[in-house]
Amino acid sequence: MPVLPGAEPFRHEGGEAGVLLCHGFTGSPQSLRPWAGYLADRGLTVSLPLLPGHGTRWQDMAVTGWQDWYAEVDRELRALRDRCARVFVVGLSMGGALALRLAAKHGDSVAGLVLVNPANKVHGLSAYALPVARHLVRTTKGVAGDIALEGAREVGYDRVPLHCAHSLRRFFRLVDAELPQVTQPLVLLRSPRDHVVPPADSARILSRVSSTDVEEILLEQSYHVATLDHDAERIFEESYRFIGRLAPGVGKKGSVSGG
Template sequence: MPVLPGAEPFRHEGGEVGVLLCHGFTGSPQSMRPWAEYLAERGLTVALPLLPGHGTRWEDMQLTGWQDWYAEVDRELRALRERCAQVFVFGLSMGGALALRLAARHGDEVSGVVVVNPGNKVHGLAAYALPVARHFVRTAPGIASDIAKEGGLEIGYDKVPLHAAHSLRRFFQVVDRELPQVTQPMLLLRSPQDHVVPPADSARVLSRVSSTDVTEILLEQSYHVATLDHDADRIFEESYAFIGRLAPSVGKEGTATGG
């Protein structure tokens, strides 16, 4: 099945510091591409994969689950580790949960974590109905394009496949149990006005991780897909500064680019 225009994965061969970016549930690399390009322009090695079942049509996602999505980012992380001295993991929404699990499971191989509006739980009645409802109803309305900026558009599905949503619920439970294993420095950026993920999810993440070097930043001008919203530049700049603090070679002429 052809990938939707704009939803293609993105990779850039840069210097010895690498960043893996993880997009969200029913979304695509398009929501993260400006961030990835910002980092690539500054000499970093960047990987922004397309998660299985995403970026084509919702019927394809119906056939995938969290194990498929996690396996993809795990493989990308291992590839980055082979050629980079340090690797950071970034994520938006469900991508934040993927990044946190990578940090929990890979330990010192991950130098730091940056998450934007990370998901931690499927809320409301839907969470209880999913195990049964998914056998009778195939989809629910989509969650894409929660963006305050006028004209902002996220390439994502207009329907949520319930089998995949049920898998997402189970994945969040797995990640929540593993959060105490996250010890790396962490930057968490969240939107007080988010119509997809409530503030409780970020609060839960902050209360569960074992990291001692933690920074929380509020994105007052943005909704859920903040990487395409008014605060996008701030996300990019803060994340680059975060890397620069933990990877001394970044920003020093002739080292980040390997030349």
């Protein structure tokens, strides 16, 4: 299936500091493309992959699971490590959970984390029904597009395959158990008016990681997809400041590739 317009992966060859960006569940690189472009314009090496089953149609996603999504970002991290002296991982929503597992598993190979409205749990009573319900019902209503900014749009699916939701629930439980292994510097930016991921998820993550260099920032003007919302520029600036603090001298010219 062809990739939806705007959902293409993005890469930029820049300097010795690299950034891996992880998009969210049923979303696409489009939600993080402005952030990736901001970092690329400042000379960082950037990788924004398209997760398997995403960016086309929900039927393609229905045959994938967390192992496929994690394997993709794991490969991208290893490729960046071969190219860069220091690599940072950033993520939105489920992308935050992917980033946390990379940090837990790869240790010092990940220099720092920037998490935007990171998800830690599939909420609601329906979550407990997923093991059975996924065999009876194929999909449920989508979660994409929670944005306060008028006219802003997220390229994502309007349906959630229940098989994938079940896999996501298992993944969140796995990552939650691994959070004490996360020791890297961390910036967590969250929206108090997030209609997809509740504040409890961020609180849980911050209470369980072993990181000592931690900053929490509130995004008062934005909903869940804050990277496309009113606070987007603040996210970009805070992440660049964070990276610059830990990797002084970032910023060289490079080349861009997309699609």
